[in-house]
Amino acid sequence: MPTFTAPLRDMRFVLHEVFDAPALWARLPALADHVDADTADAILEEAAKVTAQLIAPLNRSGDEEGAQWLAGEVSTPSGFKSAYATYIEGGWVGLSGNPAFGGLGMPKMLAVQFEEMLYAANSSFALYSALTSGACLAIDAHASDDLKSTYLPPLYEGRWAGSMCLTEAHAGTDLGILRTRAEPREDGSFNLSGSKMFITGGDQDLTENIIHLVLAKLPDAPAGPRGISLFLVPKVLVNADGSLGAANAVSCGSIEHKMGIKASATCVINFDNARGWLVGEANKGLAAMFTMMNYERLSIGIQGIGCAQMSYQNAAAYACERLQGRAATGAIAPAKIADPIIVHADVRRMLLSMKAMTEGGRAFASYVGQQLDLSKFSADPQEQAQAGALVSLLTPVAKAFFTDTGFDSCVLGQQVFGGHGYIREWGQEQLVRDVRIAQIYEGTNGIQALDLLGRKVIANNGVALELFTAQIRTFASQPDTPYASELLDAVQRLEDVSQWLTAQAGINPNEVGAAAVEYLHLFGYVAYAWLWARMAAVAQNALPADSDFYNAKLATASFYFRRLLPRTLSLEQSIRAGSESLFELEAAHF
Structure with missing residues (x-):
């Protein structure tokens, strides 16, 4: 049975050496007083224990076993409820939450490392708290003070969970045609009626309450997406x-039988005049929901990195032990x-591809986390x-590049095992x-x-793209930058x-x-090239301090560029x- 070991050395390398995150935190007033390098390392060490010893098994x-539905009630697999109770004692759900309501207020740069560990250990388990964290973001950013003070503390504690209710059977991406309705009540609340599907964690037995964030339309709402409001139910x-x-008029009609993440309950949730409260302004629900979804999309992207990391660990260990030819x-x-099959060129090709894309993804996730921290905490407008x-x-x-390449890496990891990769006990086919x-x-x-x-x-005529490519060009123009010419060629191609x-x-x-999908992949490969060049620059200068680690980093950078x-x-x-x-x-003719 595979075991999970968090890649702490590489995470510390990315945070401390590549991005110098502690220096950034020290200059952001909201972070300076309660997080530094030692705090970050302690959190990562503890997260590694929790994910490896409690959640991965x-x-x-x-x-x-999968999640089960019986007579409207959902139960999670054996061991989940006990593990979740232990998990929330550590405050993990509120790791980056608002301290004013009980969150720990840690930076997103640190949280993304924890999320990777969580998804690598157990994607199904990870999703229950991931949706809660996202719901907290939307409530904290858009809800009234009364709703915040009532709902955020127990959500951060993990006693309550959150869900995101967007999709309807007839309306997937096209939210403008949703049918769920909200009728005003005299006390200022609303009665919501409708049915939502594909609701991750829409029901479960881990928490004493579930707070649904629901997209619905008011009676006088404009047509299309401009008429969508967000409600807390x-x-x-x-x-x-x-x-x-008392119980609200919210019920779970069924759960989906899925290809994977079987321990995560994916629910049909019915609202039958369920009482709810408006979050933010009427008819501006999509803007409020996207506050949550931007963080959730990064989180789901990190699911791709986490699963790829787990697959790589398994495959690398197997390749060093399996004797063939x-x-x-x-x-x-x-x-x-x-x-051992590690001697064969094709096996090395697969493993190096996994390693290069996973470590590149980890650095890119940290960079996006850095920008989230700056957009939230910087005092410079x-x-x-x-x-x-x-x-x-x-x-x-x-979201897309992490998961496209993460899936590819998991398939490569399965391939390294040959026939054993198709067998359940090795864990590769589940990933x-x-x-x-x-x-x-x-x-x-x-x-x-x-x-x-x-x-x-x-x-927007490439304004934001210019911000990004200017950073790459500035880095590539510095003296002795590794792979500078290759990097400049790549960014020129993107432009x-x-x-x-x-x-x-x-x-x-x-x-x-x-062109959209090919363009996104082109963008992703160029972004990773920048980050691999940055990692190689750090490794070159630090080589005597830890030659094994930094030589491996330089060799992987070489593979990426070639x-x-x-x-x-x-x-x-x-x-x-x-x-x-x-x-x-x-x-x-199709």
């Missing part, structure tokens, strides 16, 4: 003193009946605005099944690509393709949809081929 058994009504009262250059272990623009630009890249959903929920990756290219690049697509979109609107970054060449060619060939075939 439930991963396979949870998959085998508790499963159990809350008394004026904060105690639990001899090295092409002659026996490496002549005293044994065969050499210009810095805050620029960070916010970068978060908007990079969120779809993080493939579990990570697959991350490309679909929180906005499919195709939608993320359209958002990136259509809204974040073309619609040229962006300008070409902007021009083409004005001629043929199909060009955006035709074998993975060239993929941008074919992506450019595919994009420039245009959309015409997609529409030559008549619909009847």
